[in-house]
Amino acid sequence: xxxxxxxxxxxxxxxxxxxxxxxxxxxxxxxxxxxxxxxxxxxxxxxxxxxxxxxxxxxxxxxxxxxxxxxxxxxxxxxxxxxxxxxxxxxxxxxxxxxxxxxxxxxxxx
Amino acid sequence: xxxxxxxxxxxxxxxxxxxxxxxxxxxxxxxxxxxxxxxxxxxxxxxxxxxxxxxxxxxxxxxxxxxxxxxxxxxxxxxxxxxxxxxxxxxxxxxxxxxxxxxxxxxxxxxxxxxxx
Numbered sequence: 001x002x003x004x005x006x007x008x009x010x011x012x013x014x015x016x017x018x019x020x021x022x023x024x025x026x027x028x029x030x031x032x033x034x035x036x037x038x039x040x041x042x043x044x045x046x047x048x049x050x051x052x053x054x055x056x057x058x059x060x061x062x063x064x065x066x067x068x069x070x071x072x073x074x075x076x077x078x079x080x081x082x083x084x085x086x087x088x089x090x091x092x093x094x095x096x097x098x099x100x101x102x103x104x105x106x107x108x109x110x
Numbered sequence: 111x112x113x114x115x116x117x118x119x120x121x122x123x124x125x126x127x128x129x130x131x132x133x134x135x136x137x138x139x140x141x142x143x144x145x146x147x148x149x150x151x152x153x154x155x156x157x158x159x160x161x162x163x164x165x166x167x168x169x170x171x172x173x174x175x176x177x178x179x180x181x182x183x184x185x186x187x188x189x190x191x192x193x194x195x196x197x198x199x200x201x202x203x204x205x206x207x208x209x210x211x212x213x214x215x216x217x218x219x220x221x222x223x224x225x226x227x
Binding site for chain 1: 114151152153154155202204215216217218219220221223
C-alpha cells in the first residue's frame, strides 16, 4: 500500500535555531517527492521537488534531501524565523497519483 | 507558476443547502484538481477536472454530492450539495504547472473555508 509517513507530528523550536523534518515513504512507482509549506488558513506552497536522481535541493533556508534507496527524505530549515511557523507536508508522486503525508506542524517561538 | 483565486474565501451554510466554489487560474491549464482538507488533516483529492470531459472522482466521492464544471481552460466550479456538518472543511483548487527548473508541481488556491450549521 502506498504510504507517506512524517515525523515528528509537531515541533516547537526557538527562533534562530535549525530543525529537520523527516519523511518516509513506501510508494511505487516513484516519480518525484515534493515538500510543501502550508500556512494556517492558506493553500500549500511548493518548496522543493526532487526526482529519483536528485539527492538534495535547496530553496533559500530550506534544504531537502532524498535517499531513494532507503526511501527517506528530510527537510532542513536553517536559522528559523517566526514566519516559518506552518505545516510542512511531504508528498510523493506515484505516476498520476499523489500520496500526501499528514504533515509536521512547526511552531517557532521568539 | 500559476496564480489561483477562489471564491468565496469562506462561508457559513445551513444543512441541506448547497455551496458552489469558483476557481480561476491566470493561465490555461489542462488539469484542475479539487481537494478537501478537514480540520487538522492533510489534503484529500476529491476529483480531477479536465476541460471538455467529465470529472474523474476519487474513491469515496460521487458526482451527485460534488458536481464539478470545467467550462474552459482557466475556470472550474465545485458544488458541495445537500450540506451536512461533516462537510465543514477547507476546499482547495489546484493546478499542475511547470516550476522554474522545468519540473511539474501543483499550485494551490487560497482555499474556501466552509462551516455547515
